[in-house]
Amino acid sequence: MVIGSIALVLIAVVTVGQAQAGSSAGSLAELVAEGEQSWRSSPDPRDPVACATCHHDPDETRGWAASFPKYRPLPPPEGRVMTLLQANAEAVRRHYGLADPERAALAITAYLTSRDSGVPVFPGIVAGQPVFEGRLRALARSVRRGERLYARQCRSCHDGGGVAPAALLFPRAVNGQVESLEGFLGRHRPDLPSLGWDAQPTADLVAFLMSRLAGRQMGGSP
C-alpha cells in the first residue's frame, strides 16, 4: 500500500517534471535580454570568464545560430552533432559550473538566434570559416538518422517534413511560457518516451528539419 502510494507520487512528480521541461515563464524579449546577460557575464564569482571573454568579436559569432545543428569538436568521445541549445548547455555546464544548464542555454540560444535574423540557414557551415569534410559527414549521418526518426514518429501526422519551417520559430514564447524547439519536441508526443532535449536523437531530428531549410533566412516567417 505504502509502496503503491510512493510509486504514484513518483509517477506524478516525473510527469509534472516532463511537462515543465524546456519551458519557463517569460517573454521572448526578456529571454533574449537574459541570454545577452549570460553571454556577457559568468554567474560564478570565482571564475569571471564568460562567453564574451573569448568570443568578444560580434562578427565572429554572427552566423553561429544559422549554422546549427553541427558537429561540435569536443574531446573524444564527446564530440557529436549538437543543436545550438545543446552546444550552449555543454559550454555553460563546463564554464559556468551550472548543474542544470537548460535555462541559461535557452537564454543564450535566444540571444544568438536573435542576432542571426536574416542570415541564411546553412547547417554545418559558417561563412568565412573553413569547412571540414569529416564534420559534414557526421552531420549527414545525423540528418539520415533524423529522417528515419521523423518517419517513425512524425510522418503519420506531418507528411513529408512539411513542418520543418516551424523550427525557425524557436525559441519562442507561447502564453507567457518560453520554450526551446528541443523541449517542444520532447513534449510533443506524450504517448512516446521523451527524446530528451539534450539527447542525440533530438539533435538528429532537428538536423533533419534544418536540412530542409538550407538557404532560408533565420527569423523569417515559416
Next chain:
Amino acid sequence: MMQTVVSVSLTLWLALAFPSGADAATVITGIVRTESGQPLPGLALLEKGELHNNRWDHGTLVDASGRFRMELAEGGQYGLHVYSSGYIYKPNAVKVETGKTLDLEVVLVPEPTRANDPVIKRVEFVPSETRKGMATIIKMEVADPNGDLGPQVLAFNAATGRTFAMTPPRWVWSLKSNYPDGVYQLEVDTSKAPADPRAWRFVVADHKCNTTDVLSFPHEPKPSQVIRP
C-alpha cells in the same frame, strides 16, 4: 650548340629556383596579438586532425614580435592551440592545403584571474636506462585548484618542433574526464643525442581553458600574474 646548353641550364636553374606548386612547402604562419594589437610571444602547438583529439604533432615558438611559422609534412585539418603567459589559450580548427601557406591572426585575451589556473610545481629531467636504450624521463608535477585538469599537459621540444601530451600519473577514462594532480611523465629517447633541457617548454590547461604560464628553461615556476589590458 652553345644556345642549347644555355637554354637547358636556364631551364634547370628556373626549376630549382622556383619549384612548382606541388613541391612548395605546406606552411602555417601567423601573428599573435592582444585586442589592442600588442604582439604576444608564446607557443603555437598543433594537433593533427580534429580539434581536441589530443594527437599532438608539430609546434613552434611564437617570437617576441608575435610571429610564428610551422612547416608541415602534409596539408589537412589541424587543431591549432596558441598559448601566451597570462592569456587564455585559444584553440582553433584550421585547414591548410598541401603546398600552400595558411596565414592566421590570433587574438588572445588576458585571464581575469589566475586563481583557477593549473600550477606546474616542478620539472625534472631524469636520465634512465630502458629496454630500448638510454632515455631521459621528463617528470612534471602538476596540480589544479578546481580539479578539472584536462589532457593538455604538454611538453614542447623547440629543437625538434615536436609537441607531446605527457602521460598522467594514473589511467584516465576519457579525454573529457578530469585529469589527476600528480607527476606527469614523458620518456625521451636519448640513445642518439642527449636531451637538452634548454629546448623544452611546458604548458598546462584545464577543461575551462585556464592556462599556466609557458614554462621555459630553467623550468623554475614563478607566481603567475594577472595582466591588465
